[in-house]
Amino acid sequence: xxxxxxxxxxxxxxxxxxxxxxLRKTLPPEAQGPNTTFAGLIGEILGSFDKALSNLDSExxxxxxxxxxxxxxxxxxxxxxxxxxxxxxxxxxPYSCTQQRKKTTDDGYTWRKYGQKVIFSAxxxxxxxxxxxxxxxxxxxxxxxxxxxxxxxxxxxxYIGEHTCRDLPDSSIIINFDGTAxxxxxxxxxxxEYFDEEVISKLVMTGFSSSENLVLQDLMVSMxxxxxxxxxxxxxxxxxxxxxxxxxxFDEQLFDFDDIYSQFRAYPDFETM
DNA sequence: GGTATTTGACCTTC
DNA sequence: GAAGGTCAAATACC
Numbered sequence: 001x002x003x004x005x006x007x008x009x010x011x012x013x014x015x016x017x018x019x020x021x022x023l024r025k026t027l028p029p030e031a032q033g034p035n036t037t038f039a040g041l042i043g044e045i046l047g048s049f050d051k052a053l054s055n056l057d058s059e060x061x062x063x064x065x066x067x068x069x070x071x072x073x074x075x076x077x078x079x080x081x082x083x084x085x086x087x088x089x090x091x092x093x094p095y096s097c098t099q100q101r102k103k104t105t106d107d108g109y110t111w112r113k114y115g116q117k118v119i120f121s122a123x124x125x126x127x128x129x130x131x132x133x134x135x136x137x138x139x140x141x142x143x144x145x146x147x148x149x150x151x152x153x154x155x156x157x158x159y160i161g162e163h164t165c166r167d168l169p170d171s172s173i174i175i176n177f178d179g180t181a182x183x184x185x186x187x188x189x190x191x192x193e194y195f196d197e198e199v200i201s202k203l204v205m206t207g208f209s210s211s212e213n214l215v216l217q218d219l220m221v222s223m224x225x226x227x228x229x230x231x232x233x234x235x236x237x238x239x240x241x242x243x244x245x246x247x248x249x250f251d252e253q254l255f256d257f258d259d260i261y262s263q264f265r266a267y268p269d270f271e272t273m
Numbered sequence: 274g275g276t277a278t279t280t281g282a283c284c285t286t287c
Numbered sequence: 288g289a290a291g292g293t294c295a296a297a298t299a300c301c
Contacts (some may be wrong), residue, residue: 113278120290128292146290 016042016273047162098158100148109163111143123149131163139164 020042024032031038111129118125126149141163148154172178 112276113293115293116279117291117293126291130293142292 009049013046016049017044100154100156109141121148122146124152137164221253 023038023042027038030036112132112134113127113129115128116125117128126144126146129143129145131141133139141159141161143160144158146156148156148160148190
């Protein structure tokens, strides 16, 4: 049952990536920038898939190996690791978010450092952090912090995975798709100030891997009806970003994937892609 | 004494 | 086999 759900979500995510590839071929370059509606929507959809997959994954672990490992190793003496097989795997999280900041703290979450590594061909070591509530709440979010080589006063912070320890961070950042900072529903001005001071140069979304064929039917089967919005008015519906560290503000507007699909049918090459 | 950090070892991926 | 990610005992800090 759980595997079926994961399979369907995975298919939906792959189809979204193919949709993104298709749109990149058809949309003008100015409509594809990091702060465009296009990038925001794609990130939002992929983020929803990632969050669902992450939740399913963490549920599975919470009942099993994760808690076993915690009770076995905390506070104990050095143990022989001979029986340690496949206890973890390199995180193949398809979605991540990289920011450049002056400070590594004050992103609204509490982190615990669990490692530091000298990276080949990099001047500065990389530090590894996990969410403090990894074991308490099964939160799988991690981040990597590395001093920028171009500007040593800046830190490149990569957030991996989504926080499941709470719904929204206290210091969440609201940005519009046009790149300007905005406030959230509670109209707290410090949010915008926070954005201006801390996020220095870029918010880079990754996870758009190559995939040529668009099978939108997969997307329609796997993706529930979602609430999407566009920028421009005062009515808001805050949707948490895939990064979990900033939000986007939109008008409320409902899209059904049937509608989207009907739009794509207008493209003559759609059926053959 | 409890908690966080350091750091070398271990493990996975490419 | 190299490089990167994670573990976990030892250590530092409060």
